[in-house]
Amino acid sequence: MAFFTVVGSQDPQVRPGGEQGPALDLLDALLASGEAVSEVLLAWTPGAQNAAWPGGYDAQRTALEQAVRDRVPGVRVSAVPVQVTPNVASEVLPVFARALGRFRHAGQARVNVSSGTPQMLEAMKVLRGSGWFGAGDVRLYQVDRPTYRAPDRPHWREATLPFLEEVLRLEGAFGALRRFDFAGARTAFAALAAGPLELPGRQAVAGVLEAVADALWWMDARDAAAAGEALSALGMQVPPLHALKSFIQQAGHAPAEVLIWLTWGRYNRAAAQERTADALVWAVALHELLVVKLAEQAGLPDTERPLTAGDLGAGLFDRLKADLAPELLNAQGRLRFLSLRDKLAVLRAPTLGLENVDVFDAGDRRTAPNPPLAQVREWRNLTLHQGRVPGEVDRAAVDGVVRQLLGAYPWKQPWARAWAAHPDACPVSAAGLAQLADDLHGWVA
Secondary structure: OEEEEEOOOOOOEOOOOOOEOHHHHHHHHHHHOOOOOOEEEEEEOOOOOEOOEOOHHHHHHHHHHHHHHHHOOOOEEEEEEOOOOOOOHHHHHHHHHHHHHHHOOOOEEEEEOOOOOHHHHHHHHHHHHOOOOOOOEEEEEEEOOHHHOOOOOOOEEEOOHHHHHHHHHHHHHHHHHHOOOHHHHHHHHHHHHOOOOOOOOHHHHHHHHHHHHHHHHHHHOOOHHHHHHHHHOOOOOOHHHHHHHHHHHHHHOOHHHHHHHHHHHHHHHHHHOOOHHHHHHHHHHHHHHHHHHHHHHOOOOOOOOOEOHHHOOOOHHHHHHHHOOHHHEOOOOOEOOOOHHHHHHHHOOOOOOOOOHHHHOOOOOOOOOOHHHHHHHHHHHHHHHHOOOOOOOOHHHHHHHHHHHHHHOOOOOHHHHHHHHOHHHOOOOHHHHHHHHHHHHHHHO
16 A cells, blocks of 8 residues: 655654654554555745744654654655645646656555645645546545544544545634635635534634634734634634633723734835835824824823813923924914824923934924935825826835834833834734634644
């Protein structure tokens, strides 16, 4: 019997010397069941990197081959390079067809579909479901990860066509999650949760993932309260969500700082996907929000009208009037505080004792205290008003301005201050949500 597997990200171990991956798990199970393995075919992508494995997939294939030989002395091992760019099912299909062609009408092959990619699964599904194998004895197997094994049932099972279809639908839902298409992910997980599904327990997990995607959708809308409600109603412990839940829970006593980071997350995800127009819009939205929250910290509320003595703390109104230029007072003696320019002028009042106000001031045509910020706002204006992204936009410069603003803001919470120095550590960053999707995928597998 021949054993065919793609070298997945966790083969032969999750990391060198770590927990055993699915390829060896299935091989061990087949051997324990009495199957006689005479040949092993290892498909892998030469030159591909894996952060968990020094030497990437080349080193993983070598290590997996050695582990196979240790288990089955004298076994024939064949390497099947999958050099396909882009990695799409239609391109992977002929590679696998050539590798398994001799099993179409004779011989036995056992295929591990727990490793590899959605493209690999799609290719194997086509080969199996189309009847291409004819009279060959070719079986596809799925392996449960150790965390989800039950003592009263086998941890490996033959993957039927409905099972493969579910796997592909699940991959599609996670693909939407990784694209930050939270509405699409929510719909896809909801369809899976409606079941019935082949794999025990997957239906309940799909329902949890639907709720997670719903929470992320509310988070994307910058509604921390609604996101928190969705996360609190999961009905099961989901360890990968710990950091995100902790962050959302901060909204109860640090709503301003949570809102700032939710806004920054919209910018960061747009920038990560090179959606430059959206990134510019959210960079400027973040700038204006920081000015508003800076003013609120100083005791100046965000209102739609000029400020009166009743709006401010005792004595603050009179002290500000004494500090400020006459043009900042209207005919009724109230403080002009509607425009961004007015807000920044008031924030410079010595009475408030604020530092770094210039960092938040893009100025006007006469003067620009922070020229890079002025440039970002100009690019945003051209994008909105002319319907095009200026060709000279420098995304790195935009990100530099955003990081400068985060660094200059007087954070009250230690976690928010720490993220200002290392924004990617924020759980709503593009990197944080990509890692969350990977961790949730691992939790489900």
